[in-house]
Amino acid sequence: MDFTFTADEQAFAAEVRRFLRDRPPSTFAIDGMDAGYGSGANSKAFIRALAERGWIRMCWPRAFGGDERPMFFKLVLLEELARAGAPFGPLPGIWQTADAIIEYGSERLRTEVLPAIARGEASFWQGYSEPDAGSDLLALKTEARRDGDDYVIRGHKIWSSHAGIATHGLIFTRTSREARRSRGFSMFVVPNGTRGMDIRPITSLTGEVYHYEVFLDEVRVPEGLRFGPEGEGFVALLNGLDSDRFWGRFYKAPALERVLHRLVEYANTTRVDGVPLARDAGLRRRLAAMATELAALRWLFYRAACQFRDGAPITYETAVAKVMADETGQKLARLGMDLLGMWAPLRAGSPEAKLDGEISHAYLTSLGHTIAGGTAEVLRTTVATRGLGLPAGAR
Amino acid sequence: MIDFRPSSAQQLLVSTAREYLRRHCPIEPDRRAGLDVIQLWRGMAELGWPGLLISSGVGGSDGTLVDVILLVEELGYAAVPGPFVPSAVAATSLLLAGGARQQRRLTELATGDRIATVALVEERGSFDPAGLTLTAASGRLTGRKLFVGAADLADDLVVVLRDGVVVLPSDRRGIARVPLQAIGGDPLFEVRFDDVEIGADDRLAVTAGAVAAALEAGALARTAEMVGAARRILEMSVEHAKTRVQGGRPIGGHQAIQHACADLVRDVDTARGLLYAAACDASDVAAAKAYASEACLTVARRAHQIFGAISYCAEHPLHMIHKRILAASLDFGDTTLHLERVARAIGLEA
Numbered sequence: 001m002d003f004t005f006t007a008d009e010q011a012f013a014a015e016v017r018r019f020l021r022d023r024p025p026s027t028f029a030i031d032g033m034d035a036g037y038g039s040g041a042n043s044k045a046f047i048r049a050l051a052e053r054g055w056i057r058m059c060w061p062r063a064f065g066g067d068e069r070p071m072f073f074k075l076v077l078l079e080e081l082a083r084a085g086a087p088f089g090p091l092p093g094i095w096q097t098a099d100a101i102i103e104y105g106s107e108r109l110r111t112e113v114l115p116a117i118a119r120g121e122a123s124f125w126q127g128y129s130e131p132d133a134g135s136d137l138l139a140l141k142t143e144a145r146r147d148g149d150d151y152v153i154r155g156h157k158i159w160s161s162h163a164g165i166a167t168h169g170l171i172f173t174r175t176s177r178e179a180r181r182s183r184g185f186s187m188f189v190v191p192n193g194t195r196g197m198d199i200r201p202i203t204s205l206t207g208e209v210y211h212y213e214v215f216l217d218e219v220r221v222p223e224g225l226r227f228g229p230e231g232e233g234f235v236a237l238l239n240g241l242d243s244d245r246f247w248g249r250f251y252k253a254p255a256l257e258r259v260l261h262r263l264v265e266y267a268n269t270t271r272v273d274g275v276p277l278a279r280d281a282g283l284r285r286r287l288a289a290m291a292t293e294l295a296a297l298r299w300l301f302y303r304a305a306c307q308f309r310d311g312a313p314i315t316y317e318t319a320v321a322k323v324m325a326d327e328t329g330q331k332l333a334r335l336g337m338d339l340l341g342m343w344a345p346l347r348a349g350s351p352e353a354k355l356d357g358e359i360s361h362a363y364l365t366s367l368g369h370t371i372a373g374g375t376a377e378v379l380r381t382t383v384a385t386r387g388l389g390l391p392a393g394a395r
Numbered sequence: 396m397i398d399f400r401p402s403s404a405q406q407l408l409v410s411t412a413r414e415y416l417r418r419h420c421p422i423e424p425d426r427r428a429g430l431d432v433i434q435l436w437r438g439m440a441e442l443g444w445p446g447l448l449i450s451s452g453v454g455g456s457d458g459t460l461v462d463v464i465l466l467v468e469e470l471g472y473a474a475v476p477g478p479f480v481p482s483a484v485a486a487t488s489l490l491l492a493g494g495a496r497q498q499r500r501l502t503e504l505a506t507g508d509r510i511a512t513v514a515l516v517e518e519r520g521s522f523d524p525a526g527l528t529l530t531a532a533s534g535r536l537t538g539r540k541l542f543v544g545a546a547d548l549a550d551d552l553v554v555v556l557r558d559g560v561v562v563l564p565s566d567r568r569g570i571a572r573v574p575l576q577a578i579g580g581d582p583l584f585e586v587r588f589d590d591v592e593i594g595a596d597d598r599l600a601v602t603a604g605a606v607a608a609a610l611e612a613g614a615l616a617r618t619a620e621m622v623g624a625a626r627r628i629l630e631m632s633v634e635h636a637k638t639r640v641q642g643g644r645p646i647g648g649h650q651a652i653q654h655a656c657a658d659l660v661r662d663v664d665t666a667r668g669l670l671y672a673a674a675c676d677a678s679d680v681a682a683a684k685a686y687a688s689e690a691c692l693t694v695a696r697r698a699h700q701i702f703g704a705i706s707y708c709a710e711h712p713l714h715m716i717h718k719r720i721l722a723a724s725l726d727f728g729d730t731t732l733h734l735e736r737v738a739r740a741i742g743l744e745a
């Protein structure tokens with residue numbers, strides 16, 4: 001049992017902190033809304049800056065242009081970026097796509113898309129959900145029909161986060177009419193701007209654009225942009241979802257710790273009738289209890305990380321961790337709103353706004369986290385059936 | 396390198412404990428009725444457990460605090476009664492800080508032939524040594540200590556005072572041990588001191604830091620006990636959800652029960668991870684104990700709901716384990732005390 005970071009990991013953390021001092025996150029141009037997960041806003045310039053340091057490809061095999069650094073370097077990087085509130089939005093998704101390409105991507109994906117990822121020039125939207133296929137993803141209707149060396153995709157995707165500002169879509173389709181629970185689905189990596197792809201913004205509850213709806217009308221895609229063998233996209237997807245839960249939430253604990261520190265600062269410096277809010281016994285207790293939950297959350301993710309690293313089987317661990325991350329985030333946002341009182345609803349840029357309006361934004365965006373990437377209900381069922389072996393009930 | 400896995404020696408300790416306690420400390424209340432706490436203690440002593448924190452030179456078994464935590468997790472899993480935490484963890488930690496004069500006592504503690512306990516809490520009901528009032532400066536001690544565990548079994552009372560620590564034989568003239576009646580857990584006592592004579596030899600030369608460290612070791616051990624108990628409850632609940640049939644199918648097929656079980660997993664896994672981090676100095680003990688208290692009590696209450704009426708009756712083990720978690724959550728610092736420590740640690744101005 002050991003809870004210390006290796007000397008290499010510590011040195012890397014220091015290197016990342018130096019980078020963040022030299023290139024303050026607030027100086028990068030922002031392209032898309034901060035969805036509140038803890039990875040900040042979407043900034044292409046920031047992703048390119050990470051790429052310049054070689055940090056996007058650092059854990060890839062040398063044969064693919066990587067430096068073969070241990071997986072924990074990614075954790076170190078994510079923690080440091082999250083603590084600094086940096087705008088690294090699409091980074092986890094970029095890493096996952098790269099890993100999938102390395103594992104089972106075609107020659108074309110490896111030679112065209114992978115180098116663009118390493119340069120920080122590619123990012124991906126997930127085209128999974130459809131109007132009638134949410135939790136029941138396999139009810140999807142989007143179809144990819146074989147036509148010579150190509151596929152022709154027809155369908156309608158929705159809730160695709162940041163699709164309008166990404167470079168490629170990961171589009172999940174059925175490639176067989178008989179597609180049932182697990183076979184007959186295929187995933188494609190489709191460049192934005194491909195003929196027949198119509199990407200339309202959806203205004204979100206914050207007033208900004210985050211989601212897009214994507215209409216696919218006879219979109220022609222070469223076979224080389226298919227992920228893995230035809231009909232086996234579901235396996236790719238499942239692996240993707242498992243690691244999505246991990247990589248899409250790992251940085252949440254440090255990000256929430258950053259928010260908690262801001263709240264502590266606020267409680268120390270805000271006086272009511274001459275007494276700092278920090279002296280309020282009830283508030284102290286809630287903030288302290290939240291700190292314990294965030295510490296517990298962080299180690300929960302590290303335990304899953306060790307399982308990934310050691311090749312131990314994962315059945316429920318990422319699902320539990322994701323649900324806890326999202327529910328704890330909602331709880332912290334509620335606590336923050338309570339602390340700010342009458343000022344709580346003020347948005348960024350408003351006169352009188354406290355903490356840059358960050359808390360009201362977090363409050364709203366956190367509502368989506370227990371829905372996105374598998375709802376909290378569906379994931380609890382996963383924990384119970386896949387993790388504990390309880391009987392699968394009526395679905 | 397971050398690693399949650401116990402070493403192979405630690406795994407052996409854990410599996411030995413699991414097997415020994417399965418045979419000698421049944422969980423079912425009816426089978427437990429005849430359990431002899433002292434006999435169980437002797438068996439544990441033969442395995443070297445009370446001496447884990449003590450070096451082999453003095454007759455101990457050369458363990459580490461992490462070993463102790465893993466063992467106490469098993470004691471919690473088996474809901475083991477007795478003086479282990481007060482004697483082998485808290486009192487032993489304090490006596491270890493007391494220098495060469497304590498060696499003989501430590502040797503006897505290591506073999507389990509001697510039992511010690513720590514008496515600290517006063518009228519304020521707090522484990523914070525800062526607020527203590529009792530003193531033996533005059534060479535006499537008068538007053539009382541509350542919520543003292545294992546006082547009936549203890550040969551030595553390690554009494555923490557406002558201005559120092561004294562070690563007294565529990566049968567010294569003027570000392571009375573009055574049992575309190577709690578809803579469960581190990582027996583607790585009020586210890587009364589009526590003009591008790593305190594000699595120079597009774598004084599334990601330890602710093603305030605050593606007292607704090609011993610209390611922290613006790614708090615960590617109680618956290619481990621809660622985590623082990625909550626793991627047992629999780630296992631029992633899942634087993635029940637698979638086997639209890641209503642309406643023609645196991646209740647575990649209902650999402651309401653599935654989701655309750657998923658929440659047990661979350662609470663157990665998080666409390667356990669934080670415990671290990673704290674045992675390895677990577678998180679505050681205060682945070683680990685405050686978190687585990689809330690999480691493990693929630694596990695116990697939710698389990699009652701999963702079990703239904705059967706868990707309301709005395710014959711069922713759940714309430715007994717639940718009460719032990721409750722007792723552990725208070726011993727060596729309750730949630731209020733530990734959350735205030737966390738509040739300061741995160742920078743909230745006092």
Ligand SMILES: Cc1cc2nc3c(=O)[nH]c(=O)nc-3n(C[C@H](O)[C@H](O)[C@H](O)COP(=O)(O)OP(=O)(O)OC[C@H]3O[C@@H](n4cnc5c(N)ncnc54)[C@H](O)[C@@H]3O)c2cc1C
Pocket residue numbers: 125126127128129130133134135136158159160161368369371372373374375376377378381395650
């Ligand atoms: C912030 C955000 C970002 C997203 N980003 C993307 C993206 O980038 N790409 C993409 O493809 N999709 C994305 N989504 C869509 C997301 O994957 C779906 O919203 C999700 O799968 C749930 O589907 P639904 O919204 O249709 O809800 P429904 O499936 O209709 O569920 C509604 C309610 O019913 C419950 N429910 C449904 N089925 C069950 C069941 N079997 N057992 C118990 N309860 C059940 C749900 O838990 C939920 O409470 C995003 C969503 C959000 C909120």
